[in-house]
Amino acid sequence: MLKLSRYVLYDILRNxxxxxxxxxxFLVSFSMFRMxxxxxxxxxxxxxxxxxxxxxxxxxxxxIHYYNSxxxxxxxxxxxxxxxxxxxxxxxxxxxxxxxxxWLGVGVPVLLFAPxxxxxxxxxxxxxxxxxxxxxxxxxxxxxxxxxxxxxxxxLLWFYFALIxxxxxxxxxxxxxxxxxxxxxxxxxALNPIDLGRIFIMLKMDISALMGYTGAxxxxxxxxxxxxAFTSGxxxxxxxxxxWLSVRxxxxxxx
Amino acid sequence: MIRxxxxxxxxxxxxxxxxxxxxxxxxxxxxxxxPNGSGKTTxxxxxxxxxxxxxxxxxxxxxxxxxxxxxxxxxxxxxQIGRYPDNMRVGELxxxxxxxxxxxxxxxxxxxxxxxxxVYQKPMRTLSGGTRQKVSAAxxxxxxxxxxxxxxxxxxxxxxxxxxxxxxxxxEKKKNKLILITSHVLSDLEEITTHILYLQEGxxxxxxxxxxxxxxxxxxxxxxxxARVMRGQETNNQWIDRLFALETKxxxxx
Amino acid sequence: xxxxxxxxxxxxxxxxxxxxxxxGPGRPVSTLRKAIELARDNDSIRLQAGIYKxxxxxxxxxxxxxxxxxxxxxxxxxxxxxxxSGKNIRIIGITFxxxxxxxxxxxxxIKLVDCSNIILERxxxxxxxxxxxxxNSIQVTIRGNKITGIPASEQLTGNGIHLWKSSxxxxxxxxxxGHRDGIYFEFVxxxxxxGNHSEKNIRYGLHFMxxxxxxxxxxxxxxxxxxxxxMYSKKVWMEQNHFEENWGASAYGILLKDITDSHxxxxxxxxxxxxxxxxxxxxxxxDQNQFRNNGWAIKVQASCDDNIFHHNNFTSNSFDVGTNGTxxxxxxxxxxxxxxxxxxxNKDGIGxxxxxxxxxxxxxxxxxxxxxMLFRSFMVSLLDKAEKAIPSLTPENLIxxxxxxxKHNL
Numbered sequence: 001m002l003k004l005s006r007y008v009l010y011d012i013l014r015n016x017x018x019x020x021x022x023x024x025x026f027l028v029s030f031s032m033f034r035m036x037x038x039x040x041x042x043x044x045x046x047x048x049x050x051x052x053x054x055x056x057x058x059x060x061x062x063x064i065h066y067y068n069s070x071x072x073x074x075x076x077x078x079x080x081x082x083x084x085x086x087x088x089x090x091x092x093x094x095x096x097x098x099x100x101x102x103w104l105g106v107g108v109p110v111l112l113f114a115p116x117x118x119x120x121x122x123x124x125x126x127x128x129x130x131x132x133x134x135x136x137x138x139x140x141x142x143x144x145x146x147x148x149x150x151x152x153x154x155x156l157l158w159f160y161f162a163l164i165x166x167x168x169x170x171x172x173x174x175x176x177x178x179x180x181x182x183x184x185x186x187x188x189x190a191l192n193p194i195d196l197g198r199i200f201i202m203l204k205m206d207i208s209a210l211m212g213y214t215g216a217x218x219x220x221x222x223x224x225x226x227x228x229a230f231t232s233g234x235x236x237x238x239x240x241x242x243x244w245l246s247v248r249x250x251x252x253x254x255x
Numbered sequence: 256m257i258r259x260x261x262x263x264x265x266x267x268x269x270x271x272x273x274x275x276x277x278x279x280x281x282x283x284x285x286x287x288x289x290p291n292g293s294g295k296t297t298x299x300x301x302x303x304x305x306x307x308x309x310x311x312x313x314x315x316x317x318x319x320x321x322x323x324x325x326x327x328x329x330x331x332x333x334x335q336i337g338r339y340p341d342n343m344r345v346g347e348l349x350x351x352x353x354x355x356x357x358x359x360x361x362x363x364x365x366x367x368x369x370x371x372x373x374v375y376q377k378p379m380r381t382l383s384g385g386t387r388q389k390v391s392a393a394x395x396x397x398x399x400x401x402x403x404x405x406x407x408x409x410x411x412x413x414x415x416x417x418x419x420x421x422x423x424x425x426x427e428k429k430k431n432k433l434i435l436i437t438s439h440v441l442s443d444l445e446e447i448t449t450h451i452l453y454l455q456e457g458x459x460x461x462x463x464x465x466x467x468x469x470x471x472x473x474x475x476x477x478x479x480x481x482a483r484v485m486r487g488q489e490t491n492n493q494w495i496d497r498l499f500a501l502e503t504k505x506x507x508x509x
Numbered sequence: 510x511x512x513x514x515x516x517x518x519x520x521x522x523x524x525x526x527x528x529x530x531x532x533g534p535g536r537p538v539s540t541l542r543k544a545i546e547l548a549r550d551n552d553s554i555r556l557q558a559g560i561y562k563x564x565x566x567x568x569x570x571x572x573x574x575x576x577x578x579x580x581x582x583x584x585x586x587x588x589x590x591x592x593x594s595g596k597n598i599r600i601i602g603i604t605f606x607x608x609x610x611x612x613x614x615x616x617x618x619i620k621l622v623d624c625s626n627i628i629l630e631r632x633x634x635x636x637x638x639x640x641x642x643x644x645n646s647i648q649v650t651i652r653g654n655k656i657t658g659i660p661a662s663e664q665l666t667g668n669g670i671h672l673w674k675s676s677x678x679x680x681x682x683x684x685x686x687g688h689r690d691g692i693y694f695e696f697v698x699x700x701x702x703x704g705n706h707s708e709k710n711i712r713y714g715l716h717f718m719x720x721x722x723x724x725x726x727x728x729x730x731x732x733x734x735x736x737x738x739x740m741y742s743k744k745v746w747m748e749q750n751h752f753e754e755n756w757g758a759s760a761y762g763i764l765l766k767d768i769t770d771s772h773x774x775x776x777x778x779x780x781x782x783x784x785x786x787x788x789x790x791x792x793x794x795x796d797q798n799q800f801r802n803n804g805w806a807i808k809v810q811a812s813c814d815d816n817i818f819h820h821n822n823f824t825s826n827s828f829d830v831g832t833n834g835t836x837x838x839x840x841x842x843x844x845x846x847x848x849x850x851x852x853x854x855n856k857d858g859i860g861x862x863x864x865x866x867x868x869x870x871x872x873x874x875x876x877x878x879x880x881x882m883l884f885r886s887f888m889v890s891l892l893d894k895a896e897k898a899i900p901s902l903t904p905e906n907l908i909x910x911x912x913x914x915x916k917h918n919l
Contacts, residue, residue, distance in 0.1 A: 007343060007351040014342035014378075040802070040825045041847060044885075052887050071338035075394075078303050078332035078404075079355055080324045166888040170880060177877045185882040195886065202885055206804065206827040218882075251322075254266075255305040 004076065004086065008093035012065065018101055021057055025049070025105025033113040040205065043118050046106065047201055050126045051194055052162055054102065055133040059154040062094050062137035067147040074255050087138070087250045091243060095134045102126050118204040125197035128235040132193045133158075135239045139246040142253065165192045182217050190230075193238045200231050256280050256402060256433045257302060262311030264297055264457075271297045272308065273457040279435065279450075281401070284428050286444045287437040288481065289454035295437040296335065298454065299404055302435075303332060315402065328356065331400040335407045335437075337391035339379040345390060346375030349397070358398050364426075365393040368419050384411045392420055396427070403427060403434045410438075421447060445477045453481065533557025533580070541566060541582070548572045556580045556603065564588045571597035576604070579633075584608035589616045596625040604633040605640075615667060617642035621649060629654060639667035640688065643675055650679045658687035660711045668693040669710065672700070680705060690716040691733065694723065703727050713738045714755075717745070725750065736761040736781060745771040753779045761786040762803070768793060775919065777801070783808050784826070791815045799919055800824070805831045805871070814838035822916050823847060823866070827884070830866035832904060833875055841866065841909040845916045853914045864912040867903045869896035 012018055028049060032042040069090065076086045106126055110119040137154055144150035169188050173181055189195045203222050221227045257279040264272040271294045279285050287295045300306040302313055304320050304327065312319060318326040339348060353361065366372065369389040374382065382390070388411045395403060403424075409417045424434055424447050438444050451468055453460040465477070474480040532544035532554055542563050544554045550571045558578035565588045568574065580603060584590040587609040593600070605618035617639035621627055624646035631653045634640040640656040643649055649672075656669045669685035671693045672678055678700040684707075685691040691707030691714045694700070702725035707714040714730030717723070717739040724746040730737050736755035739745060745768060752762030762781040763773070767789040777799045778784035784803040785795070788810040795818045800806035806826040807818070811834030818840065823829050824847040843859070844866075851860035870889050874881055883889050896903060 003351065003354045007347060008340065010347065011340035011343045038825055038847070047885060048887070048890070068338075069340065071334060071336055072340055074305060075332070075334060075337070075339075075391075076355075077305050078327060078330065078334075079352065080327040081355060082322075082324045162887050163891075166883050166886045170883060170888070173877055173880050173882075177879075181879045185879055189882060195882070198885055199882065206884065252307070254307060255300060 002089075004081070005089035005092040005096075008069075008090060009096055012093055012097040013100065015097075017061060018097055021061070021098075022101040022105045025053075025101065026109065029106050029109035033109055039114040039116075040118065043110075043114055043122060043205065046110070046122060047198070047205070050106070050122060050129065050201075051198055054126055054129050055161060055194060056158050058098055058130050058133035059137045059140070059158050060151060061098065062134045063141045063150045063154040064147075065094055066090070066138065066141035067150060070255075077255060083251045084247055087142070087247055091134065091138055091246075094138075095131055098130045098134060099127060102130055118201065121201045121204045125201050128232075128239075129193060129197050132235060132238040132242075135243040135246070139242040139249070142246045142249045161192055161194050166195070169195075186217075186221060190234045193235060196231060196234055256316065257435075258312075258314040259298075259302070260312050260314075262298075262301060262308045262313065264294075264301065264306060264308050270457045272301065275311070275454075275457075275459050277452060277459065277462050279433050281433055282428065282431045283449050284424065284434045284436065284447050285450045285452055286448040287435060287452050287454065289460075292456075293454040294457045295454055296406060299406055299435065299437060302404065303327065303330065328358075328398070329400055330402045330404060331395035331398060333391045333395035333403075333405045333408055335410070337387040339387065339390070341380035342378050344376055344378055345371060345382070348379070348390065349375075349394070352394060352397065356398055360399065361397050362399040363393075363397070365389075365396050365419070365423055368423075369393055369416065385413055385416065388412050389416060392423075396423060401432055403432060405434065405436045407438055408436060448477065451477075451481070527551040527553065529553045529555060531555045531557065533577075534559045545572075550597075565590065565592065567592045567594070568598055568600075569593075569595040571595060573599040574601065574603065575599075576602035576632075579604055581606060584618070584637075586610070589614070589618075589620060591619045592622065593619065593624060593627060594622045596627070598624070598626075599628040599630070600632060601628070601630045602632065604635065605637065606635040608637045608639075610638045610665065615639050615642055615671070617667070617671070620644075621646050624649060628652070633657075637667070638665075639671050640669045640685070642667075642671045643678070644673040646672075646675045646678075648677045649675060650681070651683060652679070652681045654683045656683065656685045656688070658710075660687045660709075663689055663711055666711060668716075669707070672697045676700065679703075686710060690714075691730070692716070694718065694720040696720060698722050701725070705729075706731075708732050710734065715739075717742060721745075724748075729753070730755070730762075732756075733760075735759055736764060738764040738766070739768055739771075740764070740766040741768075743769050743771070747771070747773045748775055750776045751779070752776065752781055752784070755781045757782055765790045765793070773798065778803055778806065783831075786810075787813045787816065789813065793817075794819075796820045797917065797919055798822075800826055800829075802826065804828065808832065809837075809839055810834070811837075816840070817842070819843045820917055821845070822919060824916070828868060828871040828874075830907065831871045831875060832867055832907065835904045837904045837907040839907075841907070843911045843913055844909050845913040846909065847916075849912045849914075851912065858914050860912040860914055863908040863910045865897065865900065865903060865908055867907050869893050869902050872902045 029046055032045050036042040073086060107123055110123060136157060140153040140157060141150045144153050189199050199218060199222060222231060259275055259277045262272050262275045289295050297306055301308050315326045316329050371389060371393055392408060408420055428434060436444060448465055450464050452462040468480050469475055472480040472483040474483055530538055530544050530547055530552060532538040532541055533556060538544045540563055541556055541561050545566060545568055548554055548570060553573040553575060556576050558580050560581045560583055562583045562585055582590050582603060582605050584607045586607045590605050590608045608618040609616050618634045618637040619629060619641045621643040622645060626648045628650045629641060634656045636659050641651060651670055658666060660666050666689045668690045669688035669692060670680060674696040676698045678697060680692060680702045682704045686709045688710050689712050691710040692702060693716045695718045697720040700723045705728045708731040710733045712734050714733035715737045719741050721743045726748040729751040731753040733755055737752060755762055760782050762778040762784040765787045769791050771793045773793060773795045775797045780802045782804045784800045784806045786808045789812045791814045793816045798821045800823045803826045805828045806823050808831040816839040819842045822845045829846060846864050846866060849860055849864045851862040854861055869892055
């Protein structure tokens with residue numbers, strides 16, 4: 001499996017979009033840290049990049065890559081390789097290249113300028129979201145009939161996870177504001193990897209505010225060992241389940 | 256070599272393959288012909304395991320096509336459109352495929368004849384369509400497989416390269432290999448084809464060796480012979496009956 | 510205060526006739542009880558190293574009790590160790606441990622009742638119910654003591670330094686931890702609290718009620734259950750204190766309740782759930798403070814008026830200002846807000862457009878705290894941006910018209 005993904009990885013790492021993405025992340029991160037005198041404000045700006053740009057790029061790039069590789073995948077299918085192996089090789093290569101871009105673009109500046117708990121939480125969330133949304137994008141791409149639909153679906157998914165879901169949550173929280181919703185919000189946060197990652201960072205960044213109100217619940221829950229395990233576990237599910245579904249689809253698919 | 260038994264495939268409303276049965280053997284060069292959308296590519300993809308038939312079975316080298324990819328080591332495939340990862344170098348592609356197949360002896364005749372080593376360092380995206388076709392062809396023949404499946408092999412190739420490819424096909428045919436070719440440019444195939452399989456709207460109109468086709472129609476030229484067949488639609492049925500009778504006769508001594 | 514010269518002169522005069530009693534195991538005077546019986550006004554007792562389990566002792570004459578090499582008075586978890594009632598008494602360098610607990614009386618390691626001109630210096634109190642308990646006294650100095658409690662429930666733990674109905678006290682350079690309230694003032698006037706360090710107390714680091722005309726400066730209050738509470742008092746001066754890491758649903762750097770005519774300046778508020786929480790307070794000037802990394806830098810309830818916030822720095826707070834109403838009768842001016850995104854065309858260092866320190870989302874969270882879950886999400890930042898363009902929820906007149914472009918040098 002590594003043979004195939006290694007060559008695909010070489011290819012993607014030389015891809016102009018990936019190089020541009022890496023440079024973009026690096027320049028943004030670097031200039032944030034240089035412009036803002038306090039590191040935490042720079043991290044705050046980076047938070048938005050990580051929560052918005054990362055899922056978007058992961059979704060769109062992965063979908064485009066899948067369709068651009070369609071003929072290549074067909075060629076690989078004519079070789080004595082199993083379908084599972086081919087799709088996992090592609091996934092692995094895309095994942096590793098996007099992670100490389102993230103670590104070079106955001107990881108290096110963060111380690112240079114803000115190697116603290118918030119910084120590491122940001123890197124954890126960024127890496128998780130990259131893996132998760134690459135996985136979701138594979139599912140969208142494998143399930144869609146053509147490139148236009150695939151990219152459309154990817155954008156829709158991004159819109160849903162980045163914006164619509166939070167709007168729905170806000171509506172629910174106001175509609176049921178007379179009920180104790182604290183525990184329920186834990187469930188809600190698990191249903192959106194972006195929210196989960198955001199809360200994970202907030203625990204470090206806004207610990208003081210979180211200690212008020214329901215925040216103490218988050219702190220007790222997410223701050224404890226179980227919470228870290230919960231966050232990692234849910235992130236893992238968010239990566240594994242769509243990937244598993246897309247492998248299943250791909251195995252049954254007519255090319 | 257390849258046994259196709261009552262294969263059906265439907266894409267939504269379109270019946271792409273409708274009860275296809277055929278048997279291809281060593282030493283044959285089978286031309287798969289038919290208008291666009293007649294199911295040629297689907298048939299090839301079914302043999303390669305890329306499309307799963309709704310019904311029916313396909314065997315390659317007595318191994319069923321059902322998920323285990325091992326049988327594909329017997330096949331060399333040249334796709335209709337060769338698109339490769341943009342930034343992969345030509346050399347890397349060959350290196351990678353060799354690693355995947357981990358097969359020692361390779362047949363690098365085409366590679367040399369197409370002068371591909373000179374572009375080894377070039378990324379795929381810089382290659383012209385014709386060069387990419389050359390790469391595809393060289394890849395298909397690289398591992399000296401007993402079955403070659405070539406989907407529109409001459410499309411986009413310059414005349415010289417077409418000639419080289421044809422020579423190569425003839426050489427391989429002499430090695431008693433099975434070669435499956437789809438093409439809509441009939442003249443390209445004329446000299447090398449031994450059998451014709453004609454598909455239309457998913458139906459196999461006929462499957463015949465060239466000699467009997469010529470005899471039936473009284474036409475020497477392949478294209479004319481086929482045109483004649485197409486015109487005389489009513490006689491088709493008799494033809495196919497006779498074709499199968501002939502086939503069984505041919506096969507029995509073997 | 511005008512009596513001090515007289516008292517000093519008197520002390521000097523009496524000194525000549527003073528004797529020093531050396532007490533300790535193996536000495537002619539082997540117990541402290543004996544030494545206190547022998548001592549006359551202006552005498553000194555030098556208590557030698559050792560552990561003294563002598564139950565409850567009372568000092569009422571004007572003597573100086575000095576510990577040599579850290580003698581320990583042990584209350585065996587039964588007794589109130591030392592009761593002081595008199596004037597001109599000094600107690601220096603003694604360790605008090607294991608004083609008793611009583612549900613009826615406020616048992617203390619050192620209790621001062623009806624005293625004047627007392628100095629408690631460099632003592633150590635360990636595991637007490639109340640550590641130092643002062644009532645109805647004047648001119649008490651408590652300096653350089655180290656007080657460590659073992660926190661139990663709020664009922665079973667007393668205050669570290671407790672003053673009731675006193676005046677002219679000086680509480681200086683003490684360290685208090687593990688008590689209910691680190692320093693407790695009730696009906697204490699004209700007093701100073703400075704340079705103390707109060708942390709890890711289960712309720713307040715400093716609890717201050719009905720105490721007017723007091724001043725507290727250069728203290729550090731860290732990681733107390735509920736921070737610092739200043740209530741029902743007038744003319745309080747709070748300067749250069751540090752309020753740090755007071756976390757919790759009702760924990761504040763300072764809780765100001767019904768405080769008037771006071772001045773809060775040059776303090777630093779760092780990592781508190783709420784830096785300053787004000788209710789029912791008026792005419793307070795709050796200036797040159799630093800608010801860093803707090804959940805809310807300031808929460809001003811609608812019951813506050815005529816307060817002015819100026820020349821403060823607000824950096825890295827989750828929310829700058831929170832409020833529960835739309836009526837705002839307080840003034841904000843010349844503060845530095847790191848969230849300010851305006852510009853300064855005329856280069857006078859003051860932003861040309863006003864700053865709204867109350868974000869829309871802080872209003873939403875005030876109404877529905879569970880929505881904290883969505884804080885810092887893309888949707889919320891869009892809402893905040895929209896609100897900035899067309900204010901509808903946030904109080905319109907809660908603005909800083911002269912936001913600074915650069916941080917104040919504090």
